[in-house]
Amino acid sequence: MSKILIVEDDTEIAMLEKDYLEINGFEAEIIADGNHALSALQKGGYDLVLLDLMLPGMNGYDICRQLRDKTNIPILMVTARTESADKIRGLGLGADDYIAKPFDPAELAARVKSQLSRYERLTGRVKGRKDDVITIGDLKIFAKSWKVLKRESEIKFPNREFELLLFLAENPNIVFSKEQLFEKIWGFNYAGDSATVTVHINRIREKIEDDPSDPKLIETVWGAGYRLNG
Numbered sequence: 266m267s268k269i270l271i272v273e274d275d276t277e278i279a280m281l282e283k284d285y286l287e288i289n290g291f292e293a294e295i296i297a298d299g300n301h302a303l304s305a306l307q308k309g310g311y312d313l314v315l316l317d318l319m320l321p322g323m324n325g326y327d328i329c330r331q332l333r334d335k336t337n338i339p340i341l342m343v344t345a346r347t348e349s350a351d352k353i354r355g356l357g358l359g360a361d362d363y364i365a366k367p368f369d370p371a372e373l374a375a376r377v378k379s380q381l382s383r384y385e386r387l388t389g390r391v392k393g394r395k396d397d398v399i400t401i402g403d404l405k406i407f408a409k410s411w412k413v414l415k416r417e418s419e420i421k422f423p424n425r426e427f428e429l430l431l432f433l434a435e436n437p438n439i440v441f442s443k444e445q446l447f448e449k450i451w452g453f454n455y456a457g458d459s460a461t462v463t464v465h466i467n468r469i470r471e472k473i474e475d476d477p478s479d480p481k482l483i484e485t486v487w488g489a490g491y492r493l494n495g
Contacts, residue, residue, distance in 0.1 A: 299323030437495025
């Protein structure tokens with residue numbers, strides 16, 4: 266049974282989330298304080314976190330930033346903020362999905378299932394995928410074990426960044442538009458737009474390029490999209 270941590274200081278919303286998750290077969294725990302939540306998450310034991318942005322102790326952005334240095338579990342932000350800048354900031358810090366209040370509890374449960382399924386597939390918990398190693402220059406990408414090495418030093422990647430990098434690496438020297446990449450990685454039902462792709466490409470470049478301001482591995486083809494040079 267997957268264990269979900271709900272980080273939410275609104276008791277009514279937290280209990281609504283907990284009830285629907287448990288109805289759908291998940292184990293759920295609630296923590297209302299940001300500092301306590303980060304401490305609990307860093308100890309491990311959770312499969313996904315539902316993370317509010319405005320919290321006592323530490324806000325959701327800071328939790329997301331620090332959590333991504335320790336673990337790749339899915340982060341689903343649940344917040345009253347709907348501005349694009351807030352959304353892009355959360356995704357840029359490593360969040361995997363975003364849902365705005367008020368939300369349909371059935372949709373929330375569906376998104377949790379989707380994120381867990383994607384995470385299981387990427388980390389190789391689902392059998393049947395070979396752990397093929399893709400080598401591009403000094404970069405090695407391990408498809409099943411979800412590991413990326415640059416000059417033999419491991420680089421941590423959250424779910425969406427890894428999946429985007431892996432897709433480009435599996436299709437080298439092909440130009441994909443932002444819309445094509447968004448559809449492939451996020452899907453039609455994702456509540457976002459193709460600007461999300463740019464945010465994730467920039468974060469990937471910061472990790473794999475020698476000079477992110479002059480990228481050589483993932484190039485921008487102006488007016489067309491992005492290409493990974495294999």
